[in-house]
Amino acid sequence: MxxxxxxxxxxxxxxxxxxxxxxxxxxxxxxxxxESKGVQVPPGFATTSAAYRSFVDANGxxxxxxxxxxxxxxxxxxxxxxxxxxxxxxxVSEFPEDIAESIRASYRTLAERSGEKNPAVAVRxxxxxxxxxxxxxxxxxxxxxNVRGERDLLDACRRCYASLFTDRAISYREVKGFDxxxxxxxxxxxxxxxxxxxxxxxxFSIDTESGFPRVAVISAAWGLGxxxxxxxxxxxxxxxxxxxxETPGCSPIIEKTLGAKSRKMIYSKGGSARTRMMDxxxxxxxxxxxxxxxxxxxxRWAVVVEAHYGRPMDMEWAKDGQTGELFMVQARxxxxxxRKTGTRFTTHHLTQEGPLLLSGAAIGDAIATGSACxxxxxxxxxxxxxxxxxxxxxxxxxxxPIMTRASGIVTDHGGPTSHAAIVSRELGIPAxxxxxxxxxVLKEGQDITLSCAEGDQGHIYEGTLTFETDEIDLGTLxxxxxxxxxxxxxxxxxxxxWRLPAAGVGLARMEFIxxxxxxxxxxxxxxxxxxxxxxxxxxxxxxxxxxxxxQEFFVEALALGIAKLAAPYHPLPVIVRLxxxxxxxxxxxxxxxxxxxxxxxxxxGFRGASRYxxxxxxxxxxxxxxxxxxxxxxxxxxxxxxxxxxxxxxxEADRVLAVMAENGLxxxxxxxxxxxxxxxxxxxILAEKFATRFDGFSIGSNDLTQLVLGIDRDSEELASLFDxxxxxxxxxxxxxxxxxxxxxxxxxxxxxxxxxHPEFAAFLVGEGIDSISLNPxxxxxxxxxxxxxxx
Numbered sequence: 001m002x003x004x005x006x007x008x009x010x011x012x013x014x015x016x017x018x019x020x021x022x023x024x025x026x027x028x029x030x031x032x033x034x035e036s037k038g039v040q041v042p043p044g045f046a047t048t049s050a051a052y053r054s055f056v057d058a059n060g061x062x063x064x065x066x067x068x069x070x071x072x073x074x075x076x077x078x079x080x081x082x083x084x085x086x087x088x089x090x091x092v093s094e095f096p097e098d099i100a101e102s103i104r105a106s107y108r109t110l111a112e113r114s115g116e117k118n119p120a121v122a123v124r125x126x127x128x129x130x131x132x133x134x135x136x137x138x139x140x141x142x143x144x145x146n147v148r149g150e151r152d153l154l155d156a157c158r159r160c161y162a163s164l165f166t167d168r169a170i171s172y173r174e175v176k177g178f179d180x181x182x183x184x185x186x187x188x189x190x191x192x193x194x195x196x197x198x199x200x201x202x203x204f205s206i207d208t209e210s211g212f213p214r215v216a217v218i219s220a221a222w223g224l225g226x227x228x229x230x231x232x233x234x235x236x237x238x239x240x241x242x243x244x245x246e247t248p249g250c251s252p253i254i255e256k257t258l259g260a261k262s263r264k265m266i267y268s269k270g271g272s273a274r275t276r277m278m279d280x281x282x283x284x285x286x287x288x289x290x291x292x293x294x295x296x297x298x299x300r301w302a303v304v305v306e307a308h309y310g311r312p313m314d315m316e317w318a319k320d321g322q323t324g325e326l327f328m329v330q331a332r333x334x335x336x337x338x339r340k341t342g343t344r345f346t347t348h349h350l351t352q353e354g355p356l357l358l359s360g361a362a363i364g365d366a367i368a369t370g371s372a373c374x375x376x377x378x379x380x381x382x383x384x385x386x387x388x389x390x391x392x393x394x395x396x397x398x399x400x401p402i403m404t405r406a407s408g409i410v411t412d413h414g415g416p417t418s419h420a421a422i423v424s425r426e427l428g429i430p431a432x433x434x435x436x437x438x439x440x441v442l443k444e445g446q447d448i449t450l451s452c453a454e455g456d457q458g459h460i461y462e463g464t465l466t467f468e469t470d471e472i473d474l475g476t477l478x479x480x481x482x483x484x485x486x487x488x489x490x491x492x493x494x495x496x497x498w499r500l501p502a503a504g505v506g507l508a509r510m511e512f513i514x515x516x517x518x519x520x521x522x523x524x525x526x527x528x529x530x531x532x533x534x535x536x537x538x539x540x541x542x543x544x545x546x547x548x549x550x551q552e553f554f555v556e557a558l559a560l561g562i563a564k565l566a567a568p569y570h571p572l573p574v575i576v577r578l579x580x581x582x583x584x585x586x587x588x589x590x591x592x593x594x595x596x597x598x599x600x601x602x603x604x605g606f607r608g609a610s611r612y613x614x615x616x617x618x619x620x621x622x623x624x625x626x627x628x629x630x631x632x633x634x635x636x637x638x639x640x641x642x643x644x645x646x647x648x649x650x651x652e653a654d655r656v657l658a659v660m661a662e663n664g665l666x667x668x669x670x671x672x673x674x675x676x677x678x679x680x681x682x683x684x685i686l687a688e689k690f691a692t693r694f695d696g697f698s699i700g701s702n703d704l705t706q707l708v709l710g711i712d713r714d715s716e717e718l719a720s721l722f723d724x725x726x727x728x729x730x731x732x733x734x735x736x737x738x739x740x741x742x743x744x745x746x747x748x749x750x751x752x753x754x755x756x757h758p759e760f761a762a763f764l765v766g767e768g769i770d771s772i773s774l775n776p777x778x779x780x781x782x783x784x785x786x787x788x789x790x791x
Contacts, residue, residue: 019050122188123160128184203298347470366430408450519543525550676698
């Protein structure tokens with residue numbers, strides 16, 4: 001078999017990496033093993049490493065190549081000079097006739113199978129040293145698209161061979177310690193999917209930033225997939241929660257982010273160029289590339305591929321715009337997160353604030369400081385300063401030599417699956433990609449701080465900010481009888497803490513999603529005619545573009561945000577608190593001033609439960625109910641528990657539960673549990689009555705302290721008196737725990753006190769509390785205090 005020049009994909013598998021390289025072996029493996037499971041792979045064939053070596057021998061390339069490499073290692077020739085000379089050796093060489101005829105004959109057979117004369121094919125390089133578990137070699141060799149005819153095919157194959165010695169491939173092999181002349185190249189010739197009139201992209205079976213293994217991450221853009229891989233566009237991003245994919249009736253999409261997708265690559269007509277770039281239409285920019293059913297189909301394929309290979313995978317897919325069919329066009333091992341241990345991880349956090357300059361997709365989880373080195377033109381790469389933060393429009397494999405010398409990377413274009421993102425991850429360098437305007441906003445030599453430690457959004461701050469780094473070893477955590485949960489507010493940061501062995505989420509705050517992602521007052525979406533500000537109407541129009549009903553924007557954004565918060569902890573309980581903005585906070589939302597009145601003391605005013613049944617807000621609350629119902633029943637997170645805040649009387653509890661039931665959230669139906677925040681003295685005094693209406697209590701120590709001691713918790717003058725450890729507050733908490741247990745319902749605490757005061761955590765353990773919910777960054781130290789108190 002090693003003497004054959006060409007093999008069909010259906011005749012090869014992962015055992016043939018030495019013969020056809022990682023990419024082609026993987027394609028053959030998918031054709032043989034996964035097509036029966038529904039994964040569609042375009043047909044094709046591969047040249048062998050034996051064909052490459054025959055080509056090299058027949059043209060006498062090796063001796064000259066070795067001499068050129070020796071001169072390079074001796075410092076007698078530059079990388080650029082060496083690469084150029086090596087490539088020229090291949091470009092002036094000819095295929096031996098037997099190899100050429102094998103390629104031509106196989107192409108004719110492919111044409112017969114596809115029923116098309118001179119079918120368009122993709123010609124891809126597959127080096128025998130690439131796509132191995134510890135090296136991705138992203139984009140090191142060339143790919144040629146829309147190749148038609150035997151003559152052009154042989155020319156593309158010759159250029160593939162030459163691309164084994166691009167400057168970037170030479171540099172990468174140097175870094176990885178591979179011998180340049182030991183490597184061989186196989187060429188994959190695969191029928192093109194008409195994604196030029198459809199779409200394409202990249203998919204990972206693991207979250208590439210946090211390593212969270214239970215999601216599929218999909219990037220999508222219009223046209224041929226090179227734009228996503230190269231990072232020339234900001235693609236759509238979709239997240240799918242894999243464990244719920246086979247649950248009947250569930251659509252577990254937990255994130256849909258619309259990318260700008262300003263350009264696309266299509267087939268070129270006439271001339272020598274096979275592809276060309278063009279601007280996308282406004283409709284394309286404002287539309288998702290994939291329908292929900294297609295997102296779910298790709299995610300199912302990701303599960304199948306991952307299960308077959310037994311490891312996280314990095315895949316490329318394409319959608320045929322003529323037939324609507326989806327195809328898998330490449331699969332290789334994910335090489336960064338797969339190498340990390342699950343018991344130890346590092347956290348970074350800023351200890352200083354500074355003006356925010358830019359935001360984009362965060363790559364990695366670290367923080368970097370340094371001066372900006374702005375390079376707009378690849379011709380100026382040699383001007384890069386070691387240790388600076390590289391700022392550029394986008395990167396391609398030619399940039400790898402200077403990327404290895406950067407302390408951080410910022411790009412205008414690209415998403416989490418772009419070249420800049422893939423290489424930054426592998427090098428362990430933090431990057432913020434897809435900022436849109438970094439090369440315009442950041443100035444050469446400007447001191448900046450790049451932070452990827454705040455979730456999936458990366459931020460660029462002005463100046464050199466201080467930060468701390470902590471090493472966490474989960475192997476040192478003791479077990480506790482008390483359930484230790486986490487407080488989570490930001491969907492973007494939800495995956496950051498998935499490794500913590502939390503017993504679920506004790507408090508998921510809805511306000512963060514509304515304030516930071518939705519930004520619009522819900523009543524302004526129900527009654528847009530009441531919004532009098534032209535500026536607010538314009539902002540609402542921009543945010544809800546693409547939605548026929550602006551209310552659907554609120555429901556979908558809130559549902560997806562809650563789903564992303566819940567995903568790392570499924571199937572453990574996730575307690576989602578209904579919105580608890582005060583009137584002054586609601587008024588600051590877009591359009592909010594039209595629906596909120598001024599109050600002397602908003603902290604004690606129109607907030608929490610009193611809003612949900614009031615004519616002033618009830619229609620807005622109905623949107624919250626629709627979102628929660630969608631998360632539980634359509635997306636599939638039935639482990640979500642709903643919690644009612646600031647419920648003053650049992651009669652008010654009845655009214656809230658009735659409104660929830662009218663909107664399809666019936667306590668006890670479909671396993672729905674409803675909890676109440678225990679944060680008002682009346683909640684403790686009448687705990688027996690509240691306990692007949694709710695399935696559990698969660699103590700809000702901030703508000704309870706405020707109301708027991710009569711202290712405004714925001715008052716600077718009284719700050720020294722505000723203390724959850726006061727005997728009066730502890731007496732209230734003790735009574736609440738006793739009464740909840742007497743009523744046989746659960747009770748926990750989600751306030752700040754246990755995170756801030758170890759002795760307070762010990763007090764709660766002594767009182768027999770069922771659960772303590774902590775801020776994630778205080779989880780490790782507080783668990784030790786809880787275990788000590790229990791012992």
